[in-house]
Amino acid sequence: MNSIKITVAIALMVINTGLLAFDLETFRSLDPDELRAAEASMDEYIEAGTARLLRAPRGAAERYVAQRQQRLARQFNRRAAAATSSQGARVQPIFWPAARASRASLGADGEIVIRCQPARSMLDRSPSDSRTRRLPARPVR
Amino acid sequence: MSSLRALSLVALLLLPVAVEAQMFELALTDPIEFGFNDPAPVDALPNNPARTLGGQRQAVLRRALDIWSSRLDGNTSIRIDASFDDLGCEESTTLGVGGTRALVRDFSGTPQPNVNYPIAIASAISGQTFEDFDADLEVRFNFRIDSGTCSEGLDGFWYGLDPKTPAPFGTASFLELVLHEIAHGLGFQSLTERETREFFGSPPVPDALSLLTFDLQREASWNELTASERVLSSTSGSNLVWIGERTNLRASERLLPPGRIVLNPGLGTEEIRAAWVQGFAPFLPLEGMMRRIVLAQGPGPSPPAGDPWQGALACAPLDNGAALAGQFALVRRGACLFAEKWQNVFDAGAAGLILVDDQPEGNSTIARSFSLGLDRNLPIPIWVVTDTTGSRLLQLGDQDQVRLGYATEQPLRGTTEGFINLQASTENTGSNVSHFATSLSPRSLMNPQLAGFAYAGDLDQVPELLYDLGWFDARDKQAQYSGNWFNPDRAGEGCQLTMDGGQDVSVLTCYLYRDGEQLWLIGNGVDLGDRYEFNEMIITGGTGYGNDFDPDEVIIEAWGEIVMRPSDCNNARFEFRPQVDGLPDFTSEMTKIVGASCNQRASEQIDRSRSGNYFDPTRAGEGIQLALEADGLSWVITFYTYLDGEQVWMIGSGQRSGNTIDFGDVSITRGGDYGPALDPDQVELIPFGRIVLEFNGCNDVELIITSALPQFSSDTRDLTRINARNCG
Numbered sequence: 110m111n112s113i114k115i116t117v118a119i120a121l122m123v124i125n126t127g128l129l130a131f132d133l134e135t136f137r138s139l140d141p142d143e144l145r146a147a148e149a150s151m152d153e154y155i156e157a158g159t160a161r162l163l164r165a166p167r168g169a170a171e172r173y174v175a176q177r178q179q180r181l182a183r184q185f186n187r188r189a190a191a192a193t194s195s196q197g198a199r200v201q202p203i204f205w206p207a208a209r210a211s212r213a214s215l216g217a218d219g220e221i222v223i224r225c226q227p228a229r230s231m232l233d234r235s236p237s238d239s240r241t242r243r244l245p246a247r248p249v250r
Numbered sequence: 251m252s253s254l255r256a257l258s259l260v261a262l263l264l265l266p267v268a269v270e271a272q273m274f275e276l277a278l279t280d281p282i283e284f285g286f287n288d289p290a291p292v293d294a295l296p297n298n299p300a301r302t303l304g305g306q307r308q309a310v311l312r313r314a315l316d317i318w319s320s321r322l323d324g325n326t327s328i329r330i331d332a333s334f335d336d337l338g339c340e341e342s343t344t345l346g347v348g349g350t351r352a353l354v355r356d357f358s359g360t361p362q363p364n365v366n367y368p369i370a371i372a373s374a375i376s377g378q379t380f381e382d383f384d385a386d387l388e389v390r391f392n393f394r395i396d397s398g399t400c401s402e403g404l405d406g407f408w409y410g411l412d413p414k415t416p417a418p419f420g421t422a423s424f425l426e427l428v429l430h431e432i433a434h435g436l437g438f439q440s441l442t443e444r445e446t447r448e449f450f451g452s453p454p455v456p457d458a459l460s461l462l463t464f465d466l467q468r469e470a471s472w473n474e475l476t477a478s479e480r481v482l483s484s485t486s487g488s489n490l491v492w493i494g495e496r497t498n499l500r501a502s503e504r505l506l507p508p509g510r511i512v513l514n515p516g517l518g519t520e521e522i523r524a525a526w527v528q529g530f531a532p533f534l535p536l537e538g539m540m541r542r543i544v545l546a547q548g549p550g551p552s553p554p555a556g557d558p559w560q561g562a563l564a565c566a567p568l569d570n571g572a573a574l575a576g577q578f579a580l581v582r583r584g585a586c587l588f589a590e591k592w593q594n595v596f597d598a599g600a601a602g603l604i605l606v607d608d609q610p611e612g613n614s615t616i617a618r619s620f621s622l623g624l625d626r627n628l629p630i631p632i633w634v635v636t637d638t639t640g641s642r643l644l645q646l647g648d649q650d651q652v653r654l655g656y657a658t659e660q661p662l663r664g665t666t667e668g669f670i671n672l673q674a675s676t677e678n679t680g681s682n683v684s685h686f687a688t689s690l691s692p693r694s695l696m697n698p699q700l701a702g703f704a705y706a707g708d709l710d711q712v713p714e715l716l717y718d719l720g721w722f723d724a725r726d727k728q729a730q731y732s733g734n735w736f737n738p739d740r741a742g743e744g745c746q747l748t749m750d751g752g753q754d755v756s757v758l759t760c761y762l763y764r765d766g767e768q769l770w771l772i773g774n775g776v777d778l779g780d781r782y783e784f785n786e787m788i789i790t791g792g793t794g795y796g797n798d799f800d801p802d803e804v805i806i807e808a809w810g811e812i813v814m815r816p817s818d819c820n821n822a823r824f825e826f827r828p829q830v831d832g833l834p835d836f837t838s839e840m841t842k843i844v845g846a847s848c849n850q851r852a853s854e855q856i857d858r859s860r861s862g863n864y865f866d867p868t869r870a871g872e873g874i875q876l877a878l879e880a881d882g883l884s885w886v887i888t889f890y891t892y893l894d895g896e897q898v899w900m901i902g903s904g905q906r907s908g909n910t911i912d913f914g915d916v917s918i919t920r921g922g923d924y925g926p927a928l929d930p931d932q933v934e935l936i937p938f939g940r941i942v943l944e945f946n947g948c949n950d951v952e953l954i955i956t957s958a959l960p961q962f963s964s965d966t967r968d969l970t971r972i973n974a975r976n977c978g
Binding site for chain 1: 281284335336337338339340341342343344345346347348349350351352353354355356357358360366369372376378380381382383388397399401402403404422427430431434439440441443444450451452623678680681684685698699700
């Protein structure tokens, strides 16, 4: 293999998760209220944990949310790349399977709780009926 | 404006040092006008003067890198990919994500063969950059948080960087979040499958964290357990510990035993009850504090007449300040924020707040989880007691005393059998193993729950866990702290630190005032990793200037101690603890007069070998301290001498040309006072003249003094280093 081919091969091997970044242009074209509504009703059209579609998304906001969640799911579900030799060592990509995520939610007493969890929990969701009994956010007294 | 203030202001305008080989190589991968590049105009925040949203975000990220790089070292740069993303706005909203990009095993210099290490550790140890990956660790943050409508109760990130101005309620400290996520990527991250606790790899091999993650019941490290045993171990509570030596050593000096309150201590009728310390450092010393209990009384919301807690909610400025002054204020929980009660008690002059829970016994998790929401830092302790204990405290007589302190005979909180606990809860199991336990007191940066409030940048024992994993500590770049330090709110006084000998003997001088006159202190320090302790600072006096100087007249007295706690190479808290003349303790948040990026490896530190302390051996008791500032160009000299039996110091800045440094603007000051009494506006500048240094070899220098003041003669002296260097 000549040096140019080697360079190209290495370039193709580079793991650049930036390529998987979200669609900013589409995001900016969305109506914020419709987006929030699409996120609030996600359970109706996206299966928690897998991001599998339960029905066809309706409207641009639902389509955007579905694509975002499915992109996330693909990152988690991608078959782990095998370890390869690199500069005498064995290396293996791992970011999404092992990544951590700090997630904010309302605690039972109405105070924001920021808890660090596996990033995969971003595909999970709380039961939708809990939204009906949310407390106003406030610091505990 | 005093010359010191002018010097400081000019110095702060100097551009940061251009660093070619950094500790962390940062790639901001956001598109233009988005995320870290967001041009939206914003108001300046405390210590974060950037006027765009992206600018403020970058400033916090770079501060986080400064903090981490001040405590770590490596043989090559560590590459970080940082970006903003849409991580969704849901009932549980993601603020940020972080972790290692890859696992590496059997790299050059690996501490253990056939063990998976996060790529950052492999790079730091081996000096290799693994080109298969464009970054070693990655952090991503949710830009939608700043919309204020993403997560109920969360208005946005807080980008302020002044530890005295913590994140307001309704915001999340971006600095805490960034430091936390980076810590995961640096190695505090269990590299096992989430549900099965299988190791990664084909074939699977243990990860570095597992080697030191220990199950006390099974008497085995995680690499010695089966996957199913690890699953059980991961929820086994205080049974799961970290056995890394350095972490446990640091934890043993940082963690506190359970709190307690002793009623009528030492009277034979003493009664001991549990109490829970809250808030953030500094905490009460282990010996505790003894005071009387005074029930807070004031207007505002209150239980009805007849209730023993009537008027005792402290939700408004208190009426009984005279009685509360210097004593513990007893306050009932409820009706307003804890922080407001704390503020009112502090404003009343009380020595501490004892907050009485209003929840039934055993039904209050807030006190026990060390998680009061506080949006400020006040210098008095805040403790919580149960409703029953509160009622008992109400029965105490006017002269009865209590001691707030710690059950020192009990294990430190968050430890078992002397080892620090990792999180291994049966609830929220996703947080397990990759964090310290929530039971630690004080809480850790790597608590599963971010504090959210009043976080000031402390890394606690997290760097030591990374050292246990294989990271190099920052011992080889101690000189990063060398230079002159001052507090912008206390311009006119400061401290100068140099590393003498082989750049490992820390010498601190502090130039202060008392009753309008100058004083200076000098002492050697001990590097304790997260702080320098100067335990034997001395103060001198008794002789005169020039020909009136007589070394036999010099009186040397112990002054006390100074503790310097750097948060990064540019910022440190100085704690002054005098043991003479009834002078009060005080704390000063200082910055370097010439700041620079801390993001450097030891091999890239500037040459500070000419910095140090020099004296004339025939004139012991007098000398100069010379510091090269962080820009590598500015030199600051402090000349410590005497006049008519009293201490005098003078200070000036200069630049080096060959073997000469010319300090043309040397000044003397006067008019300040000690500690809390200092008024920087009273500090007066007096031009002294000029000092020129001519180097003769690496240890000797000629001091040429040209005085413009009649009481000081012009003179020339031959000086040599107090701690000679090896010039070879």
